[in-house]
Amino acid sequence: xxxxxxxxxxxxxxxxRVDYNVPIKNGIIQYDWRIELTLPTIEYILKQSRxxxxxxxxxxxxxxxxxxxxxxxxxxEKLSKLLKKEIKFISNIKSLEGDEMTRNxxxxxxxxxxxxxxxxxxxxxxxxxxxxxxxxxGVFVNDAFSASHRAHATVAQIPRFKPSCxxxxxxxxxxxxxxxxNPPKRPAxxxxxxxxxxxxxxxxxxxxxIYDVVLVGGKIAVxxxxxxxxxxxxxxxxxxxxxxxxxxxxKTIEKYKMAISAASFIVWNGPMGKFEEKTYCKGTDAVYDAxxxxxxxxIAGGGESVEYIDSKKGARRFxxxxxxxxxxxxxxxxxxxxxIEALENSI
Ligand code: 3PG
Ligand code: MG
Numbered sequence: 001x002x003x004x005x006x007x008x009x010x011x012x013x014x015x016x017r018v019d020y021n022v023p024i025k026n027g028i029i030q031y032d033w034r035i036e037l038t039l040p041t042i043e044y045i046l047k048q049s050r051x052x053x054x055x056x057x058x059x060x061x062x063x064x065x066x067x068x069x070x071x072x073x074x075x076x077e078k079l080s081k082l083l084k085k086e087i088k089f090i091s092n093i094k095s096l097e098g099d100e101m102t103r104n105x106x107x108x109x110x111x112x113x114x115x116x117x118x119x120x121x122x123x124x125x126x127x128x129x130x131x132x133x134x135x136x137x138g139v140f141v142n143d144a145f146s147a148s149h150r151a152h153a154t155v156a157q158i159p160r161f162k163p164s165c166x167x168x169x170x171x172x173x174x175x176x177x178x179x180x181x182n183p184p185k186r187p188a189x190x191x192x193x194x195x196x197x198x199x200x201x202x203x204x205x206x207x208x209x210i211y212d213v214v215l216v217g218g219k220i221a222v223x224x225x226x227x228x229x230x231x232x233x234x235x236x237x238x239x240x241x242x243x244x245x246x247x248x249x250x251k252t253i254e255k256y257k258m259a260i261s262a263a264s265f266i267v268w269n270g271p272m273g274k275f276e277e278k279t280y281c282k283g284t285d286a287v288y289d290a291x292x293x294x295x296x297x298x299i300a301g302g303g304e305s306v307e308y309i310d311s312k313k314g315a316r317r318f319x320x321x322x323x324x325x326x327x328x329x330x331x332x333x334x335x336x337x338x339x340i341e342a343l344e345n346s347i
Contacts, residue, residue, distance in 0.1 A: 001165070001166055001340075001343045001344050001346075002163075002164070002165035002166070002343070002346070003165055003166050003171050004041065004044055004045070004141070004165060004166075004167060004168060004171075006165060007139055007141075007163070007165050008048070009045050009048040009051040009139065010048045010049055010050060010051065011049070011050040011051070011107075012048075012050075012051050012052075012137075012138035012139055013051075013052050013054070013102070013105065013136060013137045013138055014045050014051055014052065014053050014054070014137060014138065014139050014140075014141060015053075015054050015056065015133075015134055015137040015139070015140045015141070015158070015162070016038075016041065016042070016045070016053055016054070016055050016056070016140075016141045016142075016143060016167065017055075017056050017057070017140070017141070017142045017143065017144045017147070017154050017155055017158070018034075018038045018041075018055050018056070018057050018143050018144050018167075019034055019057060019058070019143075019144040019145070019146045019147045019323070020034060020035055020038075020055075020057035020058075020059060020072060020075045020079075020112075021034065021057065021058055021059050021060065021146070021147070022034050022035060022059070022075065024059070024069075024074055024075075027074050028074065029074055029075065029078050031307075031310070032078055032082070033306075033310075033323070034146070034323055035075060035078055035079055035082060036082060037169050037323055038055075038143055038167070038169060039082060039083065040168045040169070041141065041143045041167035041168045041169060042055075042083065042110065043083075044168060045141070046108060046110070049107070050107040050108070051107070051108070052105040052106065052107060052108065052109050052110070053109075053110045053111070054090065054093070054102055054105070054110075054111045054112075054113060054137070055079075055110065055111070055112045055113065056093070056113050056116050056133075056154050057072060057075070057112070057113075057115070057116065057144070058115055058116050058117040058122065058147065058152075058154075059071075059072055059075070059115045059117070060115075060117070061117065062115060062117050062118055063117070063120075063123075064117065064118070064119065064120025064121075064122075064123065065118065065120075066118045067118070070115050070117070070118075071114065071115060072089075072112060072113075072114055072115050073089060073114075075112065076089045076112045079110075079112060083110070085110060086109075086110075087110050087111065087112050088101065088105070088109065088110070088111035088112070089111065089112055089114070090102070090111050090112070090113040090114060091114050092114060092118075093113040093114070093116075093133055094119060094129070094132060094133065098113070099136065102136045102137075103136055116153075116154050121153055122152050122153050122154060123150075123152050123153075124153070125151050125152055125153050125156055125157060126153050126157070127153070127157050127160075129153050129157075130153040130154065130157030130158045130160070130161060131157075131161055133153075133154065133158070134158045134161055134162045137162060138162075138163075139162060139163050139164070139165070140158045140159060140162040140163070140164040140165075140346075141164070141165055141166070141167045142155060142159070142164065142165075142166060142167060142170055142339055142342075142343055143166070143167025143168065143169045143170050144170070144339065145169060145170045145173040145174070145322075145323060145324055145327055145339075146322075146323045146324040146325065146326075146327045146328075147327065147339065148170070148327055148337045148338065148339025148340055149324075149326050149327040149330040149331075149337045149338070149339070150338065150339070151338040152338075155338060155339035155342065156338040156339060156341075156342045157342070158342075159342040159343055159345070159346035159347070160342065160345075160346070160347065161347070162346075162347070163346065163347060164342070164343055164346040164347075165343065165346075166343055169323065170340075170343075172320075173322060173323065173324065173327075173331075174340065176299060176319075176320040176322070177299070177322060177328065177331045177332065179297075179299070180267045180299050180332060181210060181331075181332065181334065182210070183210065183211065183265040183297075184265065184297070185264040185265040185296070185297055186212060186264060186265065187212040187213065187262060187263050187264055187265070188210070188211045188212050188213075188263065188264070188265040188266075188267075189211060189212060189213045189214070189215065189259065189260060189263035189265070189266050189267075189296075190203075190204075190207040190211045190213075190214045190215070190266075190267045190268075190269075191214075191215045191217070191256075191260070191266065191267070191268045191269075191270075191287060191291065192204055192207070192214060192215070192216050192217075192218075192220070192268075192269055192270055193216070193217040193218030193220065193221070193269070193270030193271050193272045193273075193284070193287075194218045194219065194220055194269070194270025194271060194302065194304060195218060195219040195220065195270075196220070197219075197220045197223050197224070199326060199329050200220045200269075200270065200329065201220075201229075202329075202333035202335070203269070203329050203332045203333045204216060204231065204235060205231075205232075205333075206332065206333045206334040207267070207332060208231065208232040208234055208235050209232075211234070211267075212234060212263075213234050213236060213259060213263075214231075214234060214235045214236065215236050215256050215259060215260070215287075216231075216235060216236065216237050216238070217238060217248045217252070217256070217270075217271075217272035217273070217283055217287070218270050218271055218272055218273060219245075220270070221237050221238050221241075221248070222241060222245045224237060225237055225238075236255075236256075236259070238252040239251045239252050239255065240252055242273070242279075242280060242282075246273050246274040246277070246279075246280040247272060247273025247274065247275075247279075247280040247281070247282055247283045247284075248272045248273060248283035249283075252283070253282065253283055253286045253287075256272075256283075256286070256287055256290065257286055257287075257289075257290045260287065260290035260291055260294055261290055261293070261294055263294055263296050264295070264296045264297070265296055265297045266291050266294060266296045266297070266298050266299070267299045267300070267332070268287070268291055268298070268299070268300045268301075268305060269300065269301050269302040269305055269328065269329065269332070270302050270304060270305060271283075271284040271304050271305060271308060272284045272286075272287050275304070275308055284308060288308065288309070288312065288314070292314060292317040292318075297319050298317070298318045298319050298320075299318065299319060299320045299321075299322070300318050300320075300321050300322070301321060301322030301323075301324060301325075301328040302322075302325055302328060302329070303325040306321060309321065
């Protein structure tokens, strides 16, 4: 796989896939972390003389239709503030106007294209669509780790037709999550919670092969117990829950706290209960306190865990926080990701 440092961006028109799938309410961005994370890559490319950038992203799930509530316009404004630079907005990258805007970009200019999922071809992983989109560009950069578990045209097809490399965020995600698949320190512990059992089971199964202990909490633990799911011996399920099964119980909290304090490497994904309700956040609070106090290398990720850590202003207490939700889980389950494979096989 190639990285930014392997590519000469001078005098090039650069197509960059980012993940600006951020929460927006009434046109206002609620949380701009994913936008900030892409700034180093954009700034790196712009430092090389006469380069120009078009950014591509999806937002939400408009299902191939133009839906104004999923427009990336608010993101262009936010990005402009963060970069302290005008950001041009391309309403339709697959139109004559989009073509013209792309070709007329001046040196050092940056444009953001409208939500790529407004085109049904994106999620269909359409080859012709990818070719049309990238033909005015000299090079493609994928900095959208959190969208690279999808076999979609802008992540999985474009690298087949353009020299491509990983952006700085993608590079960091791969480096840190590879550590999580091969923990450099022992004992290594994974703490997995949350609600979507179908996405978490493959992770628990894979991490059980690698980690000394895997602690399980959240709704997935309730379901696993109800269904009598069998796990390897090093997978620990809660001994008790609160009334209504909305959180892990006091005995489990004590046991998990003890176990976590002994770990030297910790990966955390998913809350222990319905943490958004005060009555049921004791388990998640206790696990968070134990992890952040442990003398260990700490990696966290997943939409809900990141939201929780942010509410505690605790990001600095982790060595790495993944920007991926589904993508982090796919990576940790040891499966190939279409966007990463495409970069590895790129021309
Ligand atoms: C995410 O937010 O997890 C990514 O942007 C992928 O979005 P998706 O789940 O709609 O494909
Ligand atoms: Mg998702």
